[in-house]
Amino acid sequence: MEDQNKTATQVLCYHCGEDLPKVKYQVGDKDFCCAGCMAVFKILSENNLCNYYVYNNNPGRQFKNESHLEYLDEPKIIDQLLDYKHESSSIITFYIPAIHCSSCIWLLEHLYKINPAIYSSRIDFLKKQVTISFNHDEISLRQLVETLNQIGYEPLISLQDVVQEHSSSVDKALVLKIAVAGFLMGNVMLFSFPEYFGLSGFEKQFQSLFGWLNLTFSIPAAFYCGRDYFTSAITSLKHRHINLDTPLALIIAVLFLRTAFEILFSTGPGFADTLTGLVFLLLMGKWLKQRTYHHISFDRDYRSYFPIAVTTLQNGKEKPVSINEIKIGDRLWIRNGELVPADAILMKGEAWMDMSFVTGESDPVHKVLGEIIYAGGRQTSEAIELEVIKPVSQSYLTGLWNNDNYKNNTEKQNFNDTVAKYFSLGVFLIAFAATGYWLLQNDSHKAWSAFTAVIIVACPCVLALSTPFTLSAILSVFDKKGFYVKNTDAVEELAKCDALIFDKTGTLTSNENAEIGFSGTISGEEKIIVGSLLRNSNHPLSRHILKALNVDRFYSLSDYKEVVGKGLTAKINNHSIYAGHLSMLPMEVESARESGVHIVIDHVYKGCFDIKQQWRSGLAQLILKLSKLKLLVLSGDTDKDRWMLDTIFTPKTTIRFRQSPHQKLHAVLKLQQGGNKVMMLGDGLNDAGALKQSDFGIALTDNINNFTPGCDAILKGSALNFLPDFIRLSKDGLKIIKISFAIAIVYNCIGIYFAVQGTLYPLVAAVLMPISTVTIISFTTLATRWFARKNKLI
Amino acid sequence: MNILYFLVGCSVLMALIFLAAFFWAYKTGQNDDVHTPGIRMLFDDEVVAEKSEEDHFSS
Incomplete structure (x- = not known):
């Protein structure tokens, strides 16, 4: 094993781990693939930072082109970027996509060794952010960014601030509420135990103390921790519809009022422990629902x-x-x-x-x-x-x-909200029936207690919990397979989709493993000539081709000329050579291909280097599995790949070429108007409109750290073949939620049996609620795992 | 048994102190990044004396 490692490090670049070309750069006994990697190594070794290479093998990334940073000298722009500025020190947070291993953390936190004007730097690894405090009198922001560029960590500075600092403020309030609710629940439970175990006459003096303490703790539980439920219920009632929060708010209110009455008039122990327990569990469910990925942004435009x-x-x-x-x-x-x-x-x-x-x-x-x-x-x-x-x-x-035609999110109703309506209606019917019965019996005390008890017992808290627990369990299954869904609501949308639109470039094809192909004939000697020419260019295509040629020596050249973006020309060993776009060549050339790098040596057309599009593997099987859905392919490209698509897709599939972003968007709209729920699979900014409009937009990417347009989910290219399983698991998820709802109804029936008789003792409520909750949570977790295994996702 | 009044007060006070401690920790951002510190503590301090040792051997 060790021997293998040794030989492996010898053929790889010491810095970035790329394969070494035959002509390699060397410093001491270390080999590098390019001048960029060597330069980074030199900077690091000069500054005594070679520990960078100790923590991981080949931790670096290949060097990118220089970028223009003049704008970082503009005071207005600097002010926009800085987090904090005081006298001579400034603090700034950068998003650096290249952060990927512990060596990165080590290096970026030792920046002060490269330039002492940098006081300190702190990394948040998952967010790929580095916060740097520096002396802006001694090092300008531009110099700071240049320093980062030099060591291969170019920060990404874009119009939308990718540094998400205070985006989780909603989360923060929720976590604090959970902490308070947990505190209240624990204390109230402690003070309720004596009542349940029975108090001897001697201990009766404490009864009212515990009662009052419980009431005191109920106040923050209802009005601080549970406040969101009241506001949500009120707004939904204003819009004349009932969501899940409406019955929940009602229950919290009834629990609190009844507890307050019983304790104020010393008629009973009250339901303080049910109230605080309920609020705590509800908030936990809410937290699970809000939990999302730190390192992935779904809202990019x-x-x-x-x-x-x-x-x-x-x-x-x-x-x-x-x-x-x-x-x-x-x-x-x-x-x-x-x-x-x-x-x-x-x-x-x-x-x-x-x-x-x-x-x-x-x-x-x-x-x-x-x-x-x-x-x-x-x-x-x-x-x-x-x-x-x-x-x-x-x-x-x-x-x-x-565009105004984006989906109206208010129209979306999930399972919970639909059920909540009928659920509340049913509960009210039972509650009023029980009250009416006891009023007819002239027992107003029992009427009141039956009414409140029914509402307390028939708590839809299971509904509020089963959905987030099931769906977040599914999310974590997806997550392990490289499918990152935005939130739990999106999983429900995924299950409902019945139409699927594919983009072609980058989605059905992969950009990652693009192969260089050559059409024409070229001899070994000519390859060396071409290589010697391309070596001087920084253009990504030149680099790609040079890597593919992998020649072992180079000739010197004269009369070198590069027309940026069009091509190169030079004289090598008395041969005149051109490489580049058709219009660059010295003569008219008939070629089927317009793109690519065309080669002319001594006025003889040799052929053209082209990047071959690589189709993703297993496409035909994937399409076969998805054939139950209505499939569409919308390509922004020309129809040169039509034959390939025809072999993969069934004749029923609509395939359209030369689609503009707006046309894609309208295709989605048209399907939606036809009653379809549309899933869109795309990768680039040109799909962004359609991704946003679709009911479930998936951005496909080969590298999770790459930029993806705004979407509901991000899918790794390698996990594309699991897509049918993902869809099936999400459907199973909805099944689980429905089954757990049925289980909850059984528990509710037991509770209601006591409640309508007006004899619900708080202990029954206090025991019934946790038991039903535990049953539901364990059921959803186990069922999700079982279904995931059935779908071969674990 | 009147001591219970005192003890109940103590227990609530203790719980409140812990709650306040959590609030403080959370608000000062101690829970914001729970991943990086775990990696950071694995880095060794640099050995400065390495050079003199080399010299010692070579001479």
Whole structure:
């Protein structure tokens, strides 16, 4: 085993763990795959930070291109980013996607060794955030970010603040309420025991003390811990419909009033322990429902994709400006690889826009002077000058989010709320019937106690608990398989879906293991020539191809020229060589492919390197399993892959190509108007509108740390084949909830039997409630595990 | 038995103190990140003397 490890580390880059190319970079006895990795190692070793490599093998990540950070010098933008600023010290929190292991924690918490002006840095590993306090007189924010970039930890600074600091404030209040409720429940139980065990005459003097203590503890239980139930019940009654909180609020109120009466008039011990126990359990259920993933954000929109600032030209000078301040008529300066943040007209330069964000089409589009370039396009060629015609908030892409036709969440009714209506009705009927009976018997005392007892006993608390417990158990099963669902409500939506829309690029195909293919013929000698040329370019395609060629030596070259985003040319050993886009080549070439890197050596067309799209494995089986659903494929791409899709899908499936984001959105809407519950599977920003509109939007990603558009669930690419099992388990989940409801009814019938007779002793209520709760919780947990095993998910 | 009045008061007071301690801990963010400290404590302190030891051997 150890031998294996040794040989493994020798062929891998010491820093990032990538396979070593045949020509490798070396420092001492350590091998590196690229100059970037070597540079990081040098910085770390200079600063005595080589422990980084001790905690994990190959902890680094490959180096990315340099980015422009001029905007970090603008005071306005700095103020936006800083958490805190006082005299000479500042505190800032960055989101750093590259954080992935303990070495990262170690390195980032030792930043002060690289620059003493950094006082301290703290990592929150799960959120991938680092909070840095630094002296802003000695190190500027820009220098700080540059330092992070140098060691391979580039912070992601986008328009939507990805640093989620106070997002969990609702959660916090709830946890405090649970703490209080637990405290109250424990104490009240303690003071109720003597009553249940029977008090001797001698101890009777304590009875009223315990009673008053219980009443005191009931007040915060009802009005602090249970307040949300009252407000929710009141708002739902105002809208003339009954949700689950309505009967719960009623029960809390009745429990409290009856306890108060019994203790004030010393007629009995009251139901304080039932009240506090109920509130505690209800809050626990609520907490389970709210619990969500710290490290995944489900609410991203276009703003997370947009940078925080863009370079503008003012009187011929470059000036970074915050995106929100861009006005109509501003001149933007967009460099290679930068995003156009607002709809604009091309004024100067040659634009090759990668519109994959917007359309899903991966080939760059050529735009000429005077043409409109929509926001979301990424420039892949030289720097261009644009004039803004619409502010960011009103541009074409942003319109996807401001669309009014998004689902009305108020219309959604889950099982609980539907049942709650009939449940409350039934309980009231029984309660009034019992009261009427005892009033006819002229026993007003029993009438009152029967009325309150029925309401207390017929508590739908099981309903309020079984749903969160079942669904959160399902969530954790999903979670282990790489399927991260936003919350428990979403699981119910998943179970109801009957139509499924696929996006093609990135969803049915995978971007991760893209293979480089070559069409044409090329000799070994020519490969070396091509490799020697591509070695000088930083373009991702060049890097990919170079890696695929894996040549063992390089020639020196002269007359090297790179037209950014279009191609390269140089002279090598008296051969003139061109590599790049068709328009870059010295002669007209007839080629079926427009995209890709075309190679011409000595005026002879050799062929073209192309990234082959890799279809995900097991697709045909997956589609077969899903054939009960109505299936659709909406692709933003051209129909070049139609034959492949036809072999996978059944002829019934609707397959459409060249779909714009808006068309996708309308396809979802149309299905919904036809009464279908739509599940959408997509990956990019171009699916974002449809994902949001659909009843259950799944964002598919190969790397959970990558950015995903707003959605209901995030699915790992490798777990796509489990999708039918996930759907089945969610349906089983609803079954479990219904069964536990039936169990709860049985308990309620026992309780009601005592209650209508007006003889419900508090002890019965106090015992019945925990027993039914324990039964339900253990039933839901066991049943979920059983169903998960049946569906082969555990 | 009147001592019970005192003891009940004590027990409620104790419970209140624990509740307050939890409130304080929660509000000061001690429960915000429960993952990272577990990793952080595994890091060794750096051995500064390493170099002199090397010299000692080489000379």
